[in-house]
Amino acid sequence: MATRTAEITRETRETRIQLKLSLDGQGTAKIHTGIGFLDHMLELFARHGFFDLEIHATGDIHVDFHHTAEDVGICLGMAFAQAVGDKTGMRRFGSFHVPMYEALAQVDLDMCGRAYLIYQTPLQPGKVGDFDVELAEEFFHGFVYHSGTTLHIQVPYGSNQHHIIEAIFKAVARALDQATSLDERVKGVLSTKGVL
Numbered sequence: 001m002a003t004r005t006a007e008i009t010r011e012t013r014e015t016r017i018q019l020k021l022s023l024d025g026q027g028t029a030k031i032h033t034g035i036g037f038l039d040h041m042l043e044l045f046a047r048h049g050f051f052d053l054e055i056h057a058t059g060d061i062h063v064d065f066h067h068t069a070e071d072v073g074i075c076l077g078m079a080f081a082q083a084v085g086d087k088t089g090m091r092r093f094g095s096f097h098v099p100m101y102e103a104l105a106q107v108d109l110d111m112c113g114r115a116y117l118i119y120q121t122p123l124q125p126g127k128v129g130d131f132d133v134e135l136a137e138e139f140f141h142g143f144v145y146h147s148g149t150t151l152h153i154q155v156p157y158g159s160n161q162h163h164i165i166e167a168i169f170k171a172v173a174r175a176l177d178q179a180t181s182l183d184e185r186v187k188g189v190l191s192t193k194g195v196l
Contacts, residue, residue, distance in 0.1 A: 004180075006082035008075045014067040015059035021079040023180050025052030033057040033072055035065050037131035038139075041169045042072075049173030069135040073142025080147040080176070084111065089182045092190045094175030098167045103158025105167035107175045113148040113196050117141055121155040121164060128162045136165050140172075 004023040010016070029046035031039045033055060046053040055075075059068030084090060095108045117140055123133045144151050153172070158164040189196045 004083045004085070006079035008079045008082070010071065010075050010078070012067075012071065015057060015071040017055065017057045017059075017071055017075045019056075019072075019075045019079050020052075020054040021076070021083055022052040023080075023083050025050055028052045030054045033068055034059065034061045035068060035131060037129050038065070038069055038072065038135075041136075041165065044166065045169045045173045047173075048170045049177045051173070051177075065131060065135055066138065069131075070138045070142045073139035074146045077143040077146030077149070080111075080143075080149075080180075084180060087111065087189050087196045089184070089186045089188075090179070090190065091181050091183050091186065092179055092196070094178035094180075096171045096174035096178065098171040098174070100158070100163040100167035100170070102160060103163040103167050104156060105158075105164070105171040106152075106154045106156070107168070107171035108152045109172070109175050109179055110150040111148065111176075111179045111196070112150055112191075114150055115145045115148055116150040117144045118152040118154070121153070121168070122158055123155075123161060123164055126161060128165065133161050133165065136168065 006021045008019040027047040027050045029043040031042045033039055057072055093110050098105045119137050155164050
């Protein structure tokens with residue numbers, strides 16, 4: 001089996017990001033974005049998805065966290081697109097629900113090459129620590145459009161901002177683990193068109 005890994009370096013006037021990803025890992029993470037809450041989310045994302053993930057990001061966080069959060073999402077999306085390659089033998093779809101105390105995150109996704117994000121949550125404007133809660137959505141926009149994933153995130157209920165976002169990251173990780181898993185029954189790619 002080919003090694004399903006990726007290395008991404010992206011540099012703009014606002015951020016510089018280096019990222020390494022292994023889809024078939026143990027869930028180890030070395031994360032430094034300069035944003036404590038985002039580091040926490042990415043560490044648990046790696047752990048629950050069984051992805052080995054290293055990210056070192058520097059950005060204009062003296063302005064705010066927007067550019068760094070969005071660009072890390074972009075780089076993670078690029079890494080998934082690179083690591084899955086032509087998607088031969090891959091299950092393609094993933095679904096997972098994660099309860100986090102009072103919150104429930106429901107995630108369904110298709111790594112079909114067509115980017116689309118549905119993001120329905122009860123999150124209200126505010127912060128978790130220093131992290132603006134709306135940046136979670138910006139992160140997933142970046143991920144979706146650079147991985148070519150159709151991603152539906154729904155949180156039907158929840159009141160604690162931290163719990164809601166953490167449940168989302170865990171559910172996305174588990175759904176991605178399903179979707180990127182290989183199935184010996186899949187010959188070529190899982191599509192009647194023969195390509196994804």
